[in-house]
Amino acid sequence: MRITIPHIGNMYVAFRSIFNGVGVDMVVPPPTSKHTLSLGVKYSPEFVCLPFKLTLGNFIEALDLGAELLIQAGGPGLCRYGYYARDQAKILQDLGYSFEMVTTELFESRIVGVANLAKRLSNNAPFTRIASAMRLGMAKIAAMDDVERVVHQVRARETHKGMATRIYRETVQAIDDAQGHKSLKAVTKDFICRLRDVPIDTETKPLVVGIMGEFFIVLDPFSNMDVEIELGKLGVEVRRSAFVSHWLKFSLFLNAFGISEKDRIHQAALPYLKRDVGGDGWESVGEPILHRDEYDGMVHLSPFTCMPEIIAQNIMPTIKDRLPVLTIICDEQMGRAGMVTRLEAFVDLLWKKREAARRGESRQGRGFSVSLSSGGS
Amino acid sequence: MLKIGIPRGLLYYQYYPLWSTYFQEMGLEVVLSESTSKAIMAAGSSRMVAETCLPVKVYCGHVLDLVGKCDYIFIPAIRSIQKNVYNCSKFLGLPDLIKAVVPQCPPIIDIDIDASKGKCNLHPSTYDIGRWIKPKPKREKEAAQLAWQAHLAYLDAMRNRGVTPVEYLDAKKATTSSAEKRSLTVALIGHPYNIYDEFITHRIMHRLNALGARVVTPEMAGNEALAAGVEKVVGRPYWTYEDEIVGAGGHYLDAAIDGVVAVVSFGCGPDSTMIDVVQRYAKHPGARPLLTLVIDEHTGEAGLVTRLEAFLDMVARKARRSA
Numbered sequence: 001m002r003i004t005i006p007h008i009g010n011m012y013v014a015f016r017s018i019f020n021g022v023g024v025d026m027v028v029p030p031p032t033s034k035h036t037l038s039l040g041v042k043y044s045p046e047f048v049c050l051p052f053k054l055t056l057g058n059f060i061e062a063l064d065l066g067a068e069l070l071i072q073a074g075g076p077g078l079c080r081y082g083y084y085a086r087d088q089a090k091i092l093q094d095l096g097y098s099f100e101m102v103t104t105e106l107f108e109s110r111i112v113g114v115a116n117l118a119k120r121l122s123n124n125a126p127f128t129r130i131a132s133a134m135r136l137g138m139a140k141i142a143a144m145d146d147v148e149r150v151v152h153q154v155r156a157r158e159t160h161k162g163m164a165t166r167i168y169r170e171t172v173q174a175i176d177d178a179q180g181h182k183s184l185k186a187v188t189k190d191f192i193c194r195l196r197d198v199p200i201d202t203e204t205k206p207l208v209v210g211i212m213g214e215f216f217i218v219l220d221p222f223s224n225m226d227v228e229i230e231l232g233k234l235g236v237e238v239r240r241s242a243f244v245s246h247w248l249k250f251s252l253f254l255n256a257f258g259i260s261e262k263d264r265i266h267q268a269a270l271p272y273l274k275r276d277v278g279g280d281g282w283e284s285v286g287e288p289i290l291h292r293d294e295y296d297g298m299v300h301l302s303p304f305t306c307m308p309e310i311i312a313q314n315i316m317p318t319i320k321d322r323l324p325v326l327t328i329i330c331d332e333q334m335g336r337a338g339m340v341t342r343l344e345a346f347v348d349l350l351w352k353k354r355e356a357a358r359r360g361e362s363r364q365g366r367g368f369s370v371s372l373s374s375g376g377s
Numbered sequence: 378m379l380k381i382g383i384p385r386g387l388l389y390y391q392y393y394p395l396w397s398t399y400f401q402e403m404g405l406e407v408v409l410s411e412s413t414s415k416a417i418m419a420a421g422s423s424r425m426v427a428e429t430c431l432p433v434k435v436y437c438g439h440v441l442d443l444v445g446k447c448d449y450i451f452i453p454a455i456r457s458i459q460k461n462v463y464n465c466s467k468f469l470g471l472p473d474l475i476k477a478v479v480p481q482c483p484p485i486i487d488i489d490i491d492a493s494k495g496k497c498n499l500h501p502s503t504y505d506i507g508r509w510i511k512p513k514p515k516r517e518k519e520a521a522q523l524a525w526q527a528h529l530a531y532l533d534a535m536r537n538r539g540v541t542p543v544e545y546l547d548a549k550k551a552t553t554s555s556a557e558k559r560s561l562t563v564a565l566i567g568h569p570y571n572i573y574d575e576f577i578t579h580r581i582m583h584r585l586n587a588l589g590a591r592v593v594t595p596e597m598a599g600n601e602a603l604a605a606g607v608e609k610v611v612g613r614p615y616w617t618y619e620d621e622i623v624g625a626g627g628h629y630l631d632a633a634i635d636g637v638v639a640v641v642s643f644g645c646g647p648d649s650t651m652i653d654v655v656q657r658y659a660k661h662p663g664a665r666p667l668l669t670l671v672i673d674e675h676t677g678e679a680g681l682v683t684r685l686e687a688f689l690d691m692v693a694r695k696a697r698r699s700a
């Protein structure tokens with residue numbers, strides 16, 4: 001059985017490593033492209049959210065390359081991500097493909113569920129082999145995340161724009177190629193050194209902008225039109241709390257013991273939103289409050305018609321004493337030029353705000369918030 | 378006497394007898410907002426982010442209508458009414474959403490209803506209303522029992538007597554089911570807050586009647602038939618109100634009727650995928666014809682009527698041919 005998993009950013013590196021490690025053939029869908037998007041849009045329901053359309057496009061492209069078993073997230077929840085698999089299976093059947101669709105039900109059974117799935121998919125490979133493959137896969141994600149954190153710092157300060165991004169792309173390739181923990185460590189160390197050697201401007205203290213919003217869009221550069229790279233070009237240091245390694249660690253292990261990494265964010269959100277509304281809506285309310293002393297502003301990413309993020313968007317303007325927020329709504333109509341113009345305007349406003357604060361004109365109180373629907377380019 | 382406001386939107390159509398009886402039996406006065414109107418819809422829309430779905434905007438308009446008319450507003454946060462089957466985010470975020478966009482809103486009674494957690498379910502005996510209303514109302518237990526009976530009576534009337542919520546809840550409007558002979562039977566499926574709101578769906582029920590069709594709705598099929606419909610089309614239910622679209626679709630597309638009209642609102646998360654599943658199911662040979670109408674605040678009345686007329690013409694022709 002040839003397996004495929006749709007893209008979310010660079011997650012394919014980990015999946016490929018895990019499945020190859022247990023001797024399963026994995027078809028990595030071609031990198032998400034305009035073509036993927038147009039395939040997804042063509043066959044998806046009209047007003048479903050962007051991740052549905054993109055992952056459907058990935059499936060179609062992977063099936064054309066010979067994939068037979070599709071893996072999609074599933075399990076009960078408050079947002080329609082858990083419904084994707086049902087509808088996508090029907091769409092693909094109607095298109096005439098023959099395949100099997102497996103949903104992870106990750107959130108119900110955590111690490112045991114993943115291990116069982118791997119065991120089933122790998123023709124009952126011994127658990128030790130599965131465990132070691134998974135360890136390597138997770139280590140690869142952690143390595144990519146470590147490098148990415150450095151990239152965020154370098155990108156904002158580098159004197160020749162684009163070097164950090166180039167090195168990061170090479171890093172992902174090298175991590176993908178790494179065969180074991182030893183070579184992975186060496187590669188990671190090497191690339192972090194290379195990043196540290198990039199000539200940087202040490203004079204200016206860059207703006208710090210947090211990225212928050214819907215998990216898929218935040219982690220998938222195609223969906224968010226490389227918002228992190230664009231901000232880096234404008235000399236902005238990007239921070240975000242959503243890292244795959246972090247998320248996996250908690251959703252697979254620690255949450256089972258009642259430890260949540262998001263408690264602080266939820267505490268901050270509590271006066272404005274008392275309940276988890278699914279997806280990342282609760283976090284999107286809490287983050288601009290929690291980080292108000294650390295960051296200069298936040299960019300909020302949301303797919304068009306995303307239910308949890310709509311709640312957050314409605315609540316955000318009433319929050320007192322929070323960071324300025326730029327909301328970017330992503331769908332198939334998005335245009336990069338339109339987004340960049342708004343980012344530039346937002347960054348200008350943030351510089352003015354910082355300047356005003358430095359001169360002591362304290363502008364306490366509400367942060368402003370700007371919203372950008374996709375469309376104009 | 379304390380006044381409790383109940384907005385005439387969203388779950389009003391499902392649970393009004395339950396909630397109004399509960400409060401009235403405790404000696405509180407229930408204030409209901411006016412029927413949806415252009416002004417109510419416009420007031421609600423103007424306060425919310427454009428992307429928000431129509432029923433939530435309309436609901437916000439109803440809350441605005443109640444401001445100044447009551448001491449509390451009842452907006453429960455319904456997470457689940459069945460184990461491991463959850464509701465759309467918007468129902469959960471509703472109390473906080475309303476608090477944010479309507480700052481002048483009276484105190485909100487935001488009871489948590491989450492059957493997956495066990496303790497708090499739809500039955501009013503679990504509401505612990507004393508947390509919101511001080512002093513604690515009397516006769517809480519009896520009121521809860523009576524309310525539940527009222528709820529069951531309401532379900533029974535819809536299922537066994539073919540009464541629509543509008544006829545049951547609003548005796549003044551109980552109207553047009555005159556005895557004139559109607560040759561066609563059409564199922565109208567969708568969430569009650571869409572299909573029974575006479576303003577946002579332009580009195581679709583009356584229009585279908587006027588065009589010579591008898592209308593059946595999801596509630597009339599009964600819970601078991603709807604659950605079987607969901608099972609048949611997608612398997613295990615995912616959304617709390619999945620039976621209103623997928624269940625009703627699965628049931629009526631194979632039933633001995635002439636056609637199915639589905640109403641969904643633009644931008645509704647659950648509807649976006651559910652209606653796709655139903656449309657795909659409707660392609661199987663022998664399924665009844667299906668018309669899908671997507672509504673938002675710009676829906677033109679003439680466009681809707683034209684499409685209904687064309688659909689019923691087609692359905693009538695089909696019925697004649699097979700007769």
